[in-house]
Amino acid sequence: MSVPSISLHDFDARRDEIIAELIDASTEVGFFTLVNHGIPQEDVDAAFELSRSFFALPDAAKGKTPLNGKNAGWEKNTQVRPSTGTADQKESLQLQFARMEGLWPADEDVPDFRKRAEVFMAQVQGVSVRVMECLADGLGLPRDTFTTGTVDRAGEGDSQSVLRLLHYHSTEGKSFGPNFWRAGAHADFDVLTMLFQRENEGGLEVCPGRKVVGDFGMGATWLPVPARQDSIVCNIGDQLMRWSDDRLKSTYHRVRLPEGDEPRGPRYSIAFFNQARSDIVIQGPEKKYPPITGSRFIAEALERNRMQSAEVAKQSALESAETVATAVHYVPQHLQAAVAA
Ligand SMILES: O=C(O)CCC(=O)C(=O)O
Numbered sequence: 416m417s418v419p420s421i422s423l424h425d426f427d428a429r430r431d432e433i434i435a436e437l438i439d440a441s442t443e444v445g446f447f448t449l450v451n452h453g454i455p456q457e458d459v460d461a462a463f464e465l466s467r468s469f470f471a472l473p474d475a476a477k478g479k480t481p482l483n484g485k486n487a488g489w490e491k492n493t494q495v496r497p498s499t500g501t502a503d504q505k506e507s508l509q510l511q512f513a514r515m516e517g518l519w520p521a522d523e524d525v526p527d528f529r530k531r532a533e534v535f536m537a538q539v540q541g542v543s544v545r546v547m548e549c550l551a552d553g554l555g556l557p558r559d560t561f562t563t564g565t566v567d568r569a570g571e572g573d574s575q576s577v578l579r580l581l582h583y584h585s586t587e588g589k590s591f592g593p594n595f596w597r598a599g600a601h602a603d604f605d606v607l608t609m610l611f612q613r614e615n616e617g618g619l620e621v622c623p624g625r626k627v628v629g630d631f632g633m634g635a636t637w638l639p640v641p642a643r644q645d646s647i648v649c650n651i652g653d654q655l656m657r658w659s660d661d662r663l664k665s666t667y668h669r670v671r672l673p674e675g676d677e678p679r680g681p682r683y684s685i686a687f688f689n690q691a692r693s694d695i696v697i698q699g700p701e702k703k704y705p706p707i708t709g710s711r712f713i714a715e716a717l718e719r720n721r722m723q724s725a726e727v728a729k730q731s732a733l734e735s736a737e738t739v740a741t742a743v744h745y746v747p748q749h750l751q752a753a754v755a756a
Pocket residue numbers: 579581598603610619668670684685686
């Protein structure tokens with residue numbers, strides 16, 4: 416199995432062929448890359464230049480717009496994935512179309528930041544619409560099933576979609592324990608994610624095989640996704656997995672640290688999360704799951720994450736208790752069954 420590459424050239428003439436390829440990739444792997452997607456390379460490069468200018472600022476400047484708890488603002492080394500219990504080795508800036516008062520980086524820090532970011536967000540949303548419409552067609556649903564609930568309606572202020580600029584720090588001269596990641600394993604909560612990478616700034620890996628939305632099951636095989644600047648990496652998120660009654664797969668993925676003789680420099684990526692609006696009702700055609708609003712969906716996903724984090728913390732506490740127990744030849748009662756097994 417590998418992550419399929421799908422070309423959008425001659426989109427209108429090849430629409431049926433493209434739909435078939437998108438459905439195949441989304442039902443089997445949950446990830447695919449798009450080439451000939453229509454966003455000029457210079458515009459992608461300009462978005463990375465914007466990102467680089469922001470992250471090059473001192474922390475005091477970046478910290479003027481701190482993460483607000485609602486997926487907007489800057490954070491550094493704070494995102495702990497429930498699967499690992501350690502903070503991702505990165506910083507990120509999240510931007511939205513709406514509710515951004517006081518959250519745009521200042522023009523004196525990065526000239527025209529807002530205008531430049533919004534142009535790119537609109538471009539990526541445009542490609543996302545094409546893909547979401549094809550997926551709806553491919554599932555035999557009305558073409559606007561996944562777009563009316565996600566696409567920004569300028570002026571309404573209720574879009575939940577997010578552009579996230581990501582900067583994974585250089586690992587030059589640093590060493591890490593076994594459980595540290597640039598981004599720990601996770602599945603995205605949204606409808607559809609589009610990710611831009613820089614040439615050869617790799618490390619993204621995906622793990623197909625998830626059967627049921629919301630579970631933490633992961634297969635054993637991680638497939639690398641090559642880092643190519645001319646392609647967009649797309650993946651189905653949990654909201655779309657549920658909206659399709661688990662037919663389209665939201666797949667676990669992670670970004671590993673450089674290994675062996677790989678370059679230790681920084682990695683930049685840019686993700687756009689097409690997210691359901693708060694009041695949109697998500698339910699698949701076969702009603703496998705009860706209807707749920709966009710906001711309730713996110714609240715439940717965060718709650719599951721909290722529970723998994725607690726479980727991971729408990730397991731690692733147990734493991735260290737076992738180490739202590741072995742070292743002192745004393746087995747506490749709650750571990751006796753485990754030791755005897
Ligand atoms: O930077 C990447 O390659 C992946 C980032 C990611 O998976 C995320 O932010 O959800």
